[in-house]
Amino acid sequence: MALDQYTEIREYIIEQLNVNGFSNIVTEVNTRLEEDYENESFKKNPYSLLTFFLRESIDILENLSNQRFDELLSRFNNINDNQRIDTISVELMNQGELVFYDLKDLPDYKEITITFQEILKEIQNRN
Protein backbone atom coordinates (compact mmCIF):
# COMPACT_ATOMS: atom_id res chain seq x y z
CA MET A 1 0.00 0.00 0.00
CA ALA A 2 1.44 3.38 -0.98
CA LEU A 3 2.25 5.77 1.86
CA ASP A 4 -0.07 8.45 0.52
CA GLN A 5 -2.94 5.94 0.63
CA TYR A 6 -2.47 5.58 4.40
CA THR A 7 -2.68 9.34 4.75
CA GLU A 8 -5.69 9.54 2.42
CA ILE A 9 -7.65 7.01 4.50
CA ARG A 10 -6.70 8.59 7.83
CA GLU A 11 -7.73 12.03 6.64
CA TYR A 12 -11.00 10.62 5.35
CA ILE A 13 -11.77 8.97 8.72
CA ILE A 14 -11.08 12.27 10.51
CA GLU A 15 -13.30 14.17 8.08
CA GLN A 16 -16.17 11.71 8.45
CA LEU A 17 -15.88 11.59 12.25
CA ASN A 18 -16.06 15.39 12.34
CA VAL A 19 -18.96 15.63 9.90
CA ASN A 20 -21.05 13.02 11.71
CA GLY A 21 -20.79 14.30 15.29
CA PHE A 22 -17.80 12.24 16.43
CA SER A 23 -15.28 15.09 16.58
CA ASN A 24 -14.53 14.29 20.23
CA ILE A 25 -13.04 10.98 19.06
CA VAL A 26 -10.59 12.93 16.89
CA THR A 27 -9.72 15.17 19.84
CA GLU A 28 -9.20 12.19 22.14
CA VAL A 29 -6.98 10.36 19.64
CA ASN A 30 -4.88 13.51 19.19
CA THR A 31 -4.51 13.77 22.97
CA ARG A 32 -3.21 10.20 23.05
CA LEU A 33 -0.87 10.93 20.16
CA GLU A 34 0.62 13.89 22.04
CA GLU A 35 1.02 11.78 25.16
CA ASP A 36 2.87 9.13 23.16
CA TYR A 37 5.08 11.68 21.42
CA GLU A 38 6.28 12.77 24.85
CA ASN A 39 7.42 9.22 25.50
CA GLU A 40 9.20 9.13 22.14
CA SER A 41 7.91 5.65 21.47
CA PHE A 42 5.77 6.62 18.52
CA LYS A 43 7.14 6.33 15.01
CA LYS A 44 5.89 9.18 12.90
CA ASN A 45 5.05 7.59 9.58
CA PRO A 46 1.76 7.33 7.64
CA TYR A 47 1.20 3.63 8.32
CA SER A 48 1.79 3.96 12.06
CA LEU A 49 -0.36 7.06 12.24
CA LEU A 50 -3.27 5.33 10.48
CA THR A 51 -3.15 2.14 12.53
CA PHE A 52 -2.69 4.19 15.72
CA PHE A 53 -5.72 6.28 14.78
CA LEU A 54 -7.89 3.24 14.14
CA ARG A 55 -6.77 1.33 17.24
CA GLU A 56 -7.29 4.27 19.56
CA SER A 57 -10.64 5.20 17.96
CA ILE A 58 -11.85 1.66 18.58
CA ASP A 59 -10.68 1.79 22.22
CA ILE A 60 -12.37 5.17 22.82
CA LEU A 61 -15.63 4.13 21.14
CA GLU A 62 -15.75 0.90 23.14
CA ASN A 63 -15.51 2.96 26.33
CA LEU A 64 -18.34 5.23 25.23
CA SER A 65 -20.60 2.32 24.27
CA ASN A 66 -23.54 1.21 26.34
CA GLN A 67 -23.02 -2.53 26.26
CA ARG A 68 -24.60 -5.07 28.60
CA PHE A 69 -26.64 -2.60 30.65
CA ASP A 70 -28.69 -5.43 32.16
CA GLU A 71 -25.43 -7.02 33.26
CA LEU A 72 -24.50 -3.77 35.00
CA LEU A 73 -27.77 -3.82 36.96
CA SER A 74 -27.14 -7.48 37.85
CA ARG A 75 -23.70 -6.64 39.21
CA PHE A 76 -25.31 -4.21 41.67
CA ASN A 77 -28.10 -6.59 42.58
CA ASN A 78 -25.78 -9.52 43.16
CA ILE A 79 -23.94 -7.73 45.97
CA ASN A 80 -26.73 -5.64 47.46
CA ASP A 81 -28.68 -7.51 50.10
CA ASN A 82 -31.52 -5.03 50.44
CA GLN A 83 -33.57 -3.42 47.68
CA ARG A 84 -33.06 -4.32 44.00
CA ILE A 85 -31.92 -1.62 41.57
CA ASP A 86 -34.30 -1.35 38.61
CA THR A 87 -32.62 1.46 36.75
CA ILE A 88 -29.82 4.04 36.85
CA SER A 89 -30.54 7.63 35.87
CA VAL A 90 -28.85 10.99 35.76
CA GLU A 91 -30.69 13.90 37.31
CA LEU A 92 -30.53 17.02 35.16
CA MET A 93 -31.58 20.56 35.95
CA ASN A 94 -33.72 22.30 33.34
CA GLN A 95 -34.44 25.91 34.30
CA GLY A 96 -35.06 24.92 37.90
CA GLU A 97 -37.03 21.82 36.97
CA LEU A 98 -35.66 18.32 37.46
CA VAL A 99 -35.60 15.89 34.55
CA PHE A 100 -34.16 12.39 34.49
CA TYR A 101 -32.22 10.54 31.82
CA ASP A 102 -32.19 6.76 32.00
CA LEU A 103 -28.67 5.52 31.22
CA LYS A 104 -30.05 2.41 29.53
CA ASP A 105 -31.01 4.70 26.60
CA LEU A 106 -27.39 5.56 25.77
CA PRO A 107 -26.13 4.23 22.41
CA ASP A 108 -23.84 1.31 21.66
CA TYR A 109 -21.21 1.97 18.96
CA LYS A 110 -20.46 -1.71 18.37
CA GLU A 111 -21.23 -1.49 14.63
CA ILE A 112 -18.62 1.24 14.23
CA THR A 113 -15.94 -0.60 16.20
CA ILE A 114 -16.54 -3.79 14.21
CA THR A 115 -16.18 -1.88 10.92
CA PHE A 116 -13.03 -0.10 12.12
CA GLN A 117 -11.54 -3.43 13.27
CA GLU A 118 -12.20 -4.95 9.83
CA ILE A 119 -10.53 -2.01 8.09
CA LEU A 120 -7.58 -2.11 10.50
CA LYS A 121 -7.09 -5.83 9.85
CA GLU A 122 -7.25 -5.34 6.08
CA ILE A 123 -4.64 -2.57 6.22
CA GLN A 124 -2.34 -4.59 8.46
CA ASN A 125 -2.60 -7.60 6.16
CA ARG A 126 -1.60 -5.51 3.16
CA ASN A 127 1.38 -3.87 4.81
Add this chain to the structure above:
Amino acid sequence: MFTPTEIARIKNQIRTILQTNAGVSPSRTTTLLPISSLQGKLYEAHVLATICEKLVTQEGLRLSLIGGSHLMLRQKGGAIDRTYPYFEVWNGSNLFGELFTDIYFNTLSYQFKGSPIRQTNGDYHELDIALIKPGQTGYPKHSEVMLAVECKNTSIKKNIIRELLGFRRELSLLQSLRSTNFSVWPTNLTPSEPNSVHMLYCSDSRINRYITNCSIFGILLEHHKM
Protein backbone atom coordinates in the same frame (compact mmCIF):
# COMPACT_ATOMS: atom_id res chain seq x y z
CA MET B 1 -0.97 -1.16 -2.63
CA PHE B 2 -4.75 -0.83 -2.73
CA THR B 3 -6.50 -0.28 -6.03
CA PRO B 4 -8.62 2.87 -6.43
CA THR B 5 -11.70 0.62 -6.23
CA GLU B 6 -10.54 -0.81 -2.90
CA ILE B 7 -9.84 2.65 -1.50
CA ALA B 8 -13.32 3.75 -2.59
CA ARG B 9 -14.84 0.70 -0.88
CA ILE B 10 -13.02 1.40 2.38
CA LYS B 11 -14.12 5.03 2.29
CA ASN B 12 -17.67 3.94 1.62
CA GLN B 13 -17.57 1.60 4.63
CA ILE B 14 -16.35 4.46 6.85
CA ARG B 15 -18.90 6.97 5.54
CA THR B 16 -21.85 4.58 5.76
CA ILE B 17 -21.23 3.39 9.31
CA LEU B 18 -20.65 6.88 10.67
CA GLN B 19 -23.65 8.37 8.87
CA THR B 20 -25.81 5.53 10.22
CA ASN B 21 -24.79 6.40 13.78
CA ALA B 22 -24.71 10.19 13.40
CA GLY B 23 -28.05 10.56 15.19
CA VAL B 24 -26.61 9.08 18.39
CA SER B 25 -23.12 10.56 18.16
CA PRO B 26 -21.48 11.93 21.34
CA SER B 27 -22.01 15.55 20.26
CA ARG B 28 -25.78 15.14 19.92
CA THR B 29 -27.81 16.66 22.70
CA THR B 30 -30.41 14.57 24.42
CA THR B 31 -32.55 16.28 27.04
CA LEU B 32 -30.08 18.94 28.24
CA LEU B 33 -26.62 17.46 27.92
CA PRO B 34 -24.55 16.20 25.02
CA ILE B 35 -24.52 12.42 24.94
CA SER B 36 -20.77 12.55 25.74
CA SER B 37 -21.49 13.95 29.23
CA LEU B 38 -23.99 11.19 29.93
CA GLN B 39 -21.48 8.59 28.73
CA GLY B 40 -19.19 9.85 31.51
CA LYS B 41 -21.96 9.10 33.99
CA LEU B 42 -22.34 5.58 32.59
CA TYR B 43 -18.62 5.06 33.21
CA GLU B 44 -19.12 6.31 36.77
CA ALA B 45 -21.91 3.72 37.23
CA HIS B 46 -19.59 0.94 36.01
CA VAL B 47 -16.86 2.04 38.42
CA LEU B 48 -19.39 2.22 41.27
CA ALA B 49 -20.42 -1.38 40.53
CA THR B 50 -16.75 -2.40 40.68
CA ILE B 51 -16.20 -0.58 43.98
CA CYS B 52 -19.28 -2.28 45.46
CA GLU B 53 -18.08 -5.71 44.29
CA LYS B 54 -14.59 -5.19 45.72
CA LEU B 55 -15.92 -4.04 49.10
CA VAL B 56 -18.02 -7.19 49.31
CA THR B 57 -15.77 -9.83 47.76
CA GLN B 58 -12.33 -8.63 48.88
CA GLU B 59 -13.03 -6.67 52.05
CA GLY B 60 -15.83 -8.89 53.33
CA LEU B 61 -18.26 -6.01 53.88
CA ARG B 62 -22.00 -6.04 53.26
CA LEU B 63 -23.89 -3.47 51.18
CA SER B 64 -27.46 -2.34 51.59
CA LEU B 65 -29.18 0.07 49.21
CA ILE B 66 -31.21 2.69 51.07
CA GLY B 67 -33.90 4.91 49.62
CA GLY B 68 -35.46 3.19 46.64
CA SER B 69 -34.74 1.03 43.62
CA HIS B 70 -33.83 3.88 41.29
CA LEU B 71 -30.12 4.63 41.52
CA MET B 72 -29.60 8.30 40.71
CA LEU B 73 -26.42 10.08 39.65
CA ARG B 74 -26.33 13.84 39.84
CA GLN B 75 -25.27 16.14 37.01
CA LYS B 76 -23.29 18.18 39.51
CA GLY B 77 -22.02 17.58 43.02
CA GLY B 78 -23.77 18.81 46.13
CA ALA B 79 -24.34 18.16 49.80
CA ILE B 80 -25.17 14.71 51.16
CA ASP B 81 -28.85 14.26 50.45
CA ARG B 82 -30.46 11.14 51.85
CA THR B 83 -33.54 11.54 49.70
CA TYR B 84 -31.34 10.04 46.96
CA PRO B 85 -30.55 6.32 47.14
CA TYR B 86 -27.17 5.47 48.66
CA PHE B 87 -25.45 2.41 50.07
CA GLU B 88 -24.91 1.58 53.71
CA VAL B 89 -21.73 -0.45 54.12
CA TRP B 90 -21.77 -2.87 57.03
CA ASN B 91 -18.99 -4.77 58.76
CA GLY B 92 -20.89 -7.53 60.53
CA SER B 93 -23.46 -5.74 62.68
CA ASN B 94 -21.53 -2.42 62.67
CA LEU B 95 -22.28 0.34 60.19
CA PHE B 96 -18.83 0.86 58.65
CA GLY B 97 -19.60 3.73 56.26
CA GLU B 98 -21.96 5.20 53.71
CA LEU B 99 -21.31 5.20 49.99
CA PHE B 100 -22.45 8.24 48.01
CA THR B 101 -21.97 9.58 44.50
CA ASP B 102 -21.43 13.17 43.35
CA ILE B 103 -20.99 14.87 46.72
CA TYR B 104 -18.82 17.78 47.80
CA PHE B 105 -16.40 17.54 50.72
CA ASN B 106 -14.87 20.40 52.69
CA THR B 107 -11.17 20.71 51.91
CA LEU B 108 -8.12 20.59 54.13
CA SER B 109 -7.31 24.21 53.18
CA TYR B 110 -10.81 25.22 54.28
CA GLN B 111 -10.09 23.80 57.71
CA PHE B 112 -6.70 25.58 57.85
CA LYS B 113 -8.50 28.85 56.99
CA GLY B 114 -10.62 28.38 60.09
CA SER B 115 -13.72 27.01 58.33
CA PRO B 116 -15.46 30.38 57.77
CA ILE B 117 -19.24 30.23 57.38
CA ARG B 118 -19.16 31.90 53.99
CA GLN B 119 -17.49 29.44 51.62
CA THR B 120 -15.64 30.16 48.40
CA ASN B 121 -15.03 27.77 45.49
CA GLY B 122 -11.78 26.33 46.82
CA ASP B 123 -13.35 25.37 50.14
CA TYR B 124 -15.00 22.28 48.70
CA HIS B 125 -14.47 19.84 45.84
CA GLU B 126 -16.54 17.11 44.24
CA LEU B 127 -16.06 13.40 44.77
CA ASP B 128 -17.48 11.14 42.07
CA ILE B 129 -17.75 8.23 44.49
CA ALA B 130 -17.09 8.52 48.21
CA LEU B 131 -17.18 6.18 51.18
CA ILE B 132 -17.79 8.43 54.17
CA LYS B 133 -17.87 7.75 57.89
CA PRO B 134 -21.46 7.12 59.00
CA GLY B 135 -23.88 9.85 59.99
CA GLN B 136 -22.42 12.82 58.10
CA THR B 137 -24.54 15.67 56.73
CA GLY B 138 -23.99 18.57 54.33
CA TYR B 139 -20.44 18.67 52.98
CA PRO B 140 -18.42 16.11 54.97
CA LYS B 141 -15.03 17.19 56.28
CA HIS B 142 -11.94 15.85 54.48
CA SER B 143 -11.22 13.85 57.63
CA GLU B 144 -14.55 12.00 57.33
CA VAL B 145 -13.63 10.58 53.91
CA MET B 146 -12.47 6.96 54.01
CA LEU B 147 -12.34 6.31 50.26
CA ALA B 148 -12.39 8.97 47.53
CA VAL B 149 -12.77 7.81 43.94
CA GLU B 150 -12.51 9.85 40.77
CA CYS B 151 -13.67 8.52 37.39
CA LYS B 152 -12.18 9.65 34.08
CA ASN B 153 -13.55 8.18 30.88
CA THR B 154 -11.12 10.25 28.90
CA SER B 155 -7.62 10.17 27.47
CA ILE B 156 -4.86 10.85 29.95
CA LYS B 157 -3.03 14.15 29.84
CA LYS B 158 -0.46 15.38 32.31
CA ASN B 159 -2.86 18.04 33.59
CA ILE B 160 -5.20 15.30 34.82
CA ILE B 161 -2.38 13.90 36.94
CA ARG B 162 -1.56 17.38 38.26
CA GLU B 163 -5.24 17.86 39.15
CA LEU B 164 -5.21 14.52 40.93
CA LEU B 165 -2.15 15.46 42.97
CA GLY B 166 -3.80 18.73 44.00
CA PHE B 167 -6.95 16.89 44.95
CA ARG B 168 -4.94 14.56 47.17
CA ARG B 169 -3.42 17.56 48.91
CA GLU B 170 -6.93 18.77 49.82
CA LEU B 171 -7.77 15.39 51.36
CA SER B 172 -4.67 14.75 53.46
CA LEU B 173 -1.00 15.47 54.10
CA LEU B 174 1.92 13.25 53.18
CA GLN B 175 3.08 11.26 56.22
CA SER B 176 4.78 7.99 57.01
CA LEU B 177 2.77 4.86 56.22
CA ARG B 178 -0.20 4.26 58.49
CA SER B 179 -3.18 1.91 58.59
CA THR B 180 -6.27 2.69 56.57
CA ASN B 181 -9.81 1.72 57.54
CA PHE B 182 -9.51 -1.32 55.25
CA SER B 183 -8.01 -4.76 55.79
CA VAL B 184 -7.18 -5.70 52.20
CA TRP B 185 -8.90 -3.64 49.52
CA PRO B 186 -8.11 -1.07 48.24
CA THR B 187 -5.11 -1.06 50.59
CA ASN B 188 -4.38 -1.49 54.26
CA LEU B 189 -1.64 1.19 54.33
CA THR B 190 -1.42 4.75 53.08
CA PRO B 191 1.24 7.46 53.46
CA SER B 192 -1.27 10.10 54.46
CA GLU B 193 -2.91 11.79 57.42
CA PRO B 194 -5.91 11.61 57.64
CA ASN B 195 -5.69 8.04 56.39
CA SER B 196 -8.09 8.27 53.45
CA VAL B 197 -7.53 6.20 50.32
CA HIS B 198 -7.64 8.14 47.07
CA MET B 199 -8.26 6.36 43.74
CA LEU B 200 -8.56 7.24 40.09
CA TYR B 201 -10.28 4.93 37.62
CA CYS B 202 -9.48 5.76 34.01
CA SER B 203 -10.39 4.16 30.68
CA ASP B 204 -7.05 5.07 29.02
CA SER B 205 -4.30 2.50 29.62
CA ARG B 206 -1.70 5.32 29.63
CA ILE B 207 -2.73 5.87 33.26
CA ASN B 208 -0.39 2.97 34.09
CA ARG B 209 2.60 5.22 33.31
CA TYR B 210 1.86 7.30 36.41
CA ILE B 211 1.18 4.55 38.95
CA THR B 212 4.52 4.61 40.79
CA ASN B 213 4.65 8.39 41.15
CA CYS B 214 1.09 8.72 42.40
CA SER B 215 1.49 5.85 44.86
CA ILE B 216 4.12 7.93 46.69
CA PHE B 217 1.28 10.23 47.72
CA GLY B 218 -1.19 7.44 48.47
CA ILE B 219 -3.10 7.69 45.19
CA LEU B 220 -4.04 4.39 43.58
CA LEU B 221 -4.55 4.36 39.81
CA GLU B 222 -6.64 1.75 38.01
CA HIS B 223 -7.02 1.23 34.27
CA HIS B 224 -10.66 0.28 33.92
CA LYS B 225 -12.52 -0.35 30.68
CA MET B 226 -16.28 -0.17 30.49
